[in-house]
Amino acid sequence: MLLRSFVFVLALCSSVDLFAQSLKPFMEPDEQQQHWVDSVFKKMKRKERIGQMFFLRAHTNLGKAYEDSVARLIKTNKVGGLVFFQGGPGRQANLTKAYQSISEVPLLVAMDAEWGLGMRLDSTISYPYQMTLGAIQDNSLIYAMGREIARDFKRLGMHLNFAPVSDINNNPRNPVINYRSFGDNKYNVALKAAAYMKGLQDEGILVSIKHFPGHGDTDVDSHGDLPKLNFTRERLDSLELYPFRDLIAKGASGVMIAHMNIPALDSTVNLPSTLSRPIVTGLLKEDLGFKGLAISDAMEMKGVTKYFPNGEADVRAVIAGNDVIELSENTERAIGLVREAIKAKRLEKSQVIESVKKILAAKYWAKVYQEADADSSAIVNFLNRPEALALNQKLADASVTVLKGDSLLKIITPSENTAIVSVGVTDLTVFQREVAASFPNSNNYILSKIASQVDVDRVKKELKNYKQIILAIHDYRKRPSSSLDYNNTLKRFISDVVSLNPMVCLFANPYTISGLPAVERASTLIVNYQNNDEMQRAVAKVVTGKMPASGRLPVTVSPTLKTGDGIQYFPIPPAVSGQVE
Template sequence: MKFKNSLFFFLVFAFFQNVIAQENQQKITPAFLQYENSKWVDSVMKSMSPRDRIAQLFMVPAYSNKDEEHIQELLNLIENQKIGGVVFMQGNPKEQVKIMNRLQAASEVPLIGAIDAEWGLGMRLENTINFPYQMALGAIQGEDLIYDMGKEIAKEIKRTGLHINFAPVVDVNNNPENPVINYRSFGEDKQNVVKKALAYMNGMQDEHLLTTAKHFPGHGDTDTDSHLALPKINHTVKRLDSLEIFPFRKLINAGVGGIMVAHLDIPALDSTETPSTLSKPIITGLLKEKLGFQGLIVTDAMNMKGVTEGHEPGVVDKQAVLAGNDLIEFTEDVPKAIAEIQKAIKQGLITQEEIDEKSRKILAVKQWVGLDDYHRISPKHIEQELNTPEAKLLKRKLAEASLTVLKNTGDLMPLMRLDTLKIASVSIGSGEKTEFQNSLDLYTKIKDFQLSREAGTAEIDSLRKALKDYNLVIVGLHDFSIRPNNVLKLSDEVKSFISEIARNRQSVFSVFKNPYVLNKIDNIEDAGILIETYQDSPLTEELAAQLIFGGIGANGKLPVSIGTKFKAGYGLEVEGGIRFEYTLPEEAGMDSDILNTRIDSLMQVAMDAKAIPGGQVLVARKGKVVFYKAYGLHTYDDTIEVHKNDLYDLASITKISSTLPLLMQLYDEGKFDLSAGIDDYLPYFKNSNKEGIPFRQILAHQGRLKPWIPYWKNTLRKNGSYKWFTFKKDSSARFPIKISDDLWLHRHYKKKIYKAIKNSPLEKEAKYKYSGLAFYLTPEIVERLTGTDFRKALNNRIFDRLGATTLTYKPLEQFPLRRIVPTEHDYFFRHEPIHGVVHDEGAIMMGGVSGNAGLFADANDLAKLMQMYLNMGKYGGHRYIKESTLKEFSKTQFPENDNHRALGFDKPYLEYRGEDSNTAKDASKDSFGHTGFTGTMAWVDPEEDLVYIFLSNRVIPTRENTRLYELNIRTKIQQVLYDAIKE
């Protein structure tokens, strides 16, 4: 074959040795070619006129968000011009399916439908999934997830009635200033590009979706957007062959179905300044003959200025066909294009046989994708089917696997010893609290700040001053643009401030931007921790926060070099799984549909029945929080919605959340003995009927203690007034304990409570009888054994290290009233609604701090404590309690005495009692936890690695409301967890 371009002969010679080496390599023929001469293709070819066969080569754009006039234009092209296909652009999936069905019904030959969905349907269609951009995927180690993504994207595209994806991008991006490829590339390493592209390609093609590797012969090293002008690439043939063309050769050998040709001026391949889309030396000579590609050759969009400049619509499409393209995308003038090709046939520039060959190839694709047996696509449930939990989980896994840690000075991450850290977070580029900051807050107490992109000296000075109070600063560098381009729109003052913070090694930076911007920030590489996420989204923000605290790990590697700061392939590995990961149920082997629909339904039943006005439910499995929701209102007669960070009165869950963990620690230290009695630690109880009763019996609730004592009633005279030495209406040094605004308790009344406990009679038999009396005494026992104030010991030893900062007594000391859910309207003691203080009368008379009640928390922080128990004493990389101790305390102590209780912990009844049981039917015998009078439940099951938290205020407006018990809501929801576990 002769070519006008003399340079091509030099290209042939330059390629010669390479081609010889490649000849012995086994090539996989594109799968669709098996149908090129099938009976169906033959029959369709016979039914079409020569003109119709030309028309098969053209695809026009279609939009599912345009009006009927647009659809009529498409129908006209189908019915009168007999075009071969459409390329769907913006819109929504339901309308797209409806339109595609109409178009197919109007077409004599089934239409091929394509979409440019490089990162999934979300690139084009509303209410569909955006998978990570290819640069993020380039950071992933291994290709299995990318293969799975290819399969998922193929299924989704097919579900919308389409058959071709104009992906993957296989351009090697080695130009940081590339305005059009950049984040769309797998990176600068050609081998990595090939591995990732092959995985993506194979995933799609294994689902019978045609793929088109693009943008041939390589668009990575340009600084011009071919949508706006014709880029020029001035590399030698040798360089092009070894780098730009390398991925295309590999995918061709692996059987890629299609190749998309770019609009590029490449003098080394064609010296005539002809765009590569129109270049016969590049398409026919190089792609088809030298690289041996037999599949479908597709043009890039023919409305882009890189090809339209100086070329007339219709005429330019003819030139593309003459150059060797099979399928012309975005033809702007179909009738003229067909006429021009007919003219070219008459002129001998191309033969009808060559056109027929292209038409057969297109028909073969149509048969391979199943259009020989076309069925109408149903729009019913399409959005649900395009947003499956499995697809969402895959997206999460991909984003997580891409996270790249570039600095981790002194293994600072994951953050340990939260009790030693005073943390501030700064989101730069956001005017409001970000998802990143919300996710950071799940792990510990953090003060949040925002800094605008254009901040000046005054705003920065104010923030600088505020940050002096913190010993760790976490910075989120945000990018809320549609695409993560290599752009850094920050004021000089903000850039300087970022550099200042980075020089402090106690700084954490999470960059939610294109990695190339790191080269535009001085000293960013000096930060204590530096994380690159590649793009900004709620998901990447959430995952970055989890990485910082060890909920997840990271092993991503940079797919591109960042100047001289970091080279491609660099990335540190960080351990995860030491604290909660917040994820989807499917990642923990649970069914999200069962959890969501059934828990929502049961909570609605409870609220409709006025069993509770609202509540919180948290579920964790395998160390992963998979369900965490807030429901309803604070009270029945207000409009304040429950939020996930609202605090509830835990009631008796206090027993296992306050003194019990401290007693277990003291047991580990040899300071607390289960065989000892109260009198061994509180001598005041010597010579009482409590003397010698071992704590093993007491904590298992068979120490013969009375269930409770109504202490407040002991303060009343016979006429109903209070005894003078108990309460006063105003506070004073002698009456400092606030019960209500006009009720203040004597400072020594605790002694009266102790005396009442000491003098209380014992039950006749040592058998199970639930009692809270001993838990009034345990805080003082802890203080005697530790030499530390009880609350201080509890915070220092347990809560602060857990990051459980809402687990607290006296919540009004730390939290605004609006975050605390009210409890009962007290008409018999305090004579006021109870809000912000403990509901239990005995606990409020202990000053609000007791071992039997008084703790408040949100579900998330309570779950951290319960997860520590489930982990047999370990959480966040720290061991709180010995495993042997937790096993001892959480096992049933006296089953032979018909007692199901453990030490402090509740356990399932020895025999399941149906609706009267204290746990779900499927809760294992190893499970343990506690419930609370206010309508709470905290339970763990080691057998299924489950944590379950239920918080409510069922006592609003009165404790007489027992509908929560009657409906058995707590245990019914618990059973849902077991039902949701997948085998």
């Protein structure tokens, strides 16, 4: 066990140094930047300066009335930025230009795009979830992904990505981070988050590493309630804070503060970390020396409004030291309350001035004053450019993890009669089509997640006629949780088929293995963490001997399948296929 952990950490530390060259961060202003910041700041009234700290929600799929309401808020409250959510890329590009045209100070435009624009927009690429990326051994691929996502951002006139997630997911029951994390090894999380971050920043896009000081070991979703972290300061320092400390030292331009109650850092009852001055100013800015943008998590979330309603949360977030207040429930009310807090001496005016100048400095660095390409008709083609699609497949290929059975993989025979079974689906899968193309004597079977006993019995009976069985387990949900939503009939079928010694391929959250004991007992087990066409093609290449596999498990899923596990699999050349090495 110690040897395996040592080898895993050694592999992480031997990655190519991606930080040999970096753009100068906005926190180190040159004379031109300082001049722009000062000239813009001097022209703004006091209320307009406060408005710079607030970022509004924006959509292009909610109709013109909603779009017009955002425009009115931009005009009346002089807000500093926008956060775009669902919609389409062409519509967003056009709407962004319209919003910029009515804003006296250029808006900083952001998006929560952890796996690229596809997280929010139609007709765009979805790169792998961070849990999938956590299996990859070549971090330069993740750096390249960051650069491609940054190019997409610039094409749409955006400047800030609320990514990467830097939480260590060491709680399999975590309902909100989970597959969004690079895993449960702090070194792996830090290295991969750094590669992603640098890819974005090297292309001129600001980041917001999240969710400070670490949301990975919670079993409550802060969208719905306030999580509580009852850990010691020593534990937080050694684990949760490790990636944030590392990324701040490497020049992170932004940090997003989570809504969590952490008594070891602030003993105030029911106080979210977002509203805690000891956490935002004391720990983040003073202890860790962070000079970039401190950004609140969405202020409309129940984790912060439950105990501080009616705009009080907004005021306390500013007092705590947040520079950017994201998605207030009522921006106009919040700006008024911040003004009142200054008059009542609850908040120092100098603190607001510092935050506003910092926001303006970030705007200058991100070139908000430059207009995006005016030709919106070519946007979809650009966002689906061949090199980006190719990279997406490379990432999928590099994440394939052979957990068990490399010897069986090497003796699988394409000419043998083979059953290719996909469960949890309703149609023939890409995986089945790709494998069948190389296995001429194969037949495909599909069973949905609510398969009837009659359907299951029919397939089980037919499987007895095959010498080779490939069993693919799919999770088609957009949010792949730690357990599969299969009915008991299908789960029993999986257990029965495993007794026939199949090759098992999992296209789901790796934590689902713990809920399927039979899968863990399988002689051959290949994992690719999520279910999409790229992942299915990648595993098919390994199964058909066209590609090696080098992925490593990014989380511990059971006592026998631990972080770092994975077999370096190399297929036998066709000339000697069928022989055991």
